[in-house]
Amino acid sequence: MFVRCPYCHKLVLWPFFGRHRSKHTALRADGQMNEHVTLRPTRRYAGSLEEVPQNYRHPKCGVVTGMPEEIIRSYLADPFLYGDKSFCCGCGDYVSKRELFWIETGQSLADYTKRLQQDHVRARRAKPRP
Ligand SMILES: [Zn+2]
Numbered sequence: 001m002f003v004r005c006p007y008c009h010k011l012v013l014w015p016f017f018g019r020h021r022s023k024h025t026a027l028r029a030d031g032q033m034n035e036h037v038t039l040r041p042t043r044r045y046a047g048s049l050e051e052v053p054q055n056y057r058h059p060k061c062g063v064v065t066g067m068p069e070e071i072i073r074s075y076l077a078d079p080f081l082y083g084d085k086s087f088c089c090g091c092g093d094y095v096s097k098r099e100l101f102w103i104e105t106g107q108s109l110a111d112y113t114k115r116l117q118q119d120h121v122r123a124r125r126a127k128p129r130p
């Protein structure tokens with residue numbers, strides 16, 4: 001009967017969920033979705049972001065976009081949460097992560113995500129030692 005909204009994490013009655021969700025996914029004037037799917041705050045990565053890249057550049061338009069902290073903390077906890085595109089402020093659109101590069105490391109977002117996913121799978125497979 002209820003669905004857990006992946007945007008605001010409230011319980012919403014199923015028949016109203018479509019309308020509810022459209023409020024979150026409506027595009028802002030800059031072309032970016034109003035809000036993005038995140039993990040519930042208690043399930044997000046809670047550690048330091050000091051060593052974590054947070055700004056990426058799109059060489060095609062030359063513009064740097066900052067990754068919102070709640071999104072970083074969500075994909076660090078679950079690297080499979082997001083698709084293979086990310087928003088570019090310069091283009092006002094979602095572009096392939098292969099075309100976006102972290103300012104901090106120079107690595108493409110595609111390679112970075114792949115690495116996080118591999119580490120995530122490995123950590124899950126690793127059995128705790130007796
Ligand atoms: Zn919601």
Ligand SMILES: [Zn+2]
Binds near residue numbers: 058063088092095
């Ligand atoms: Zn761009």
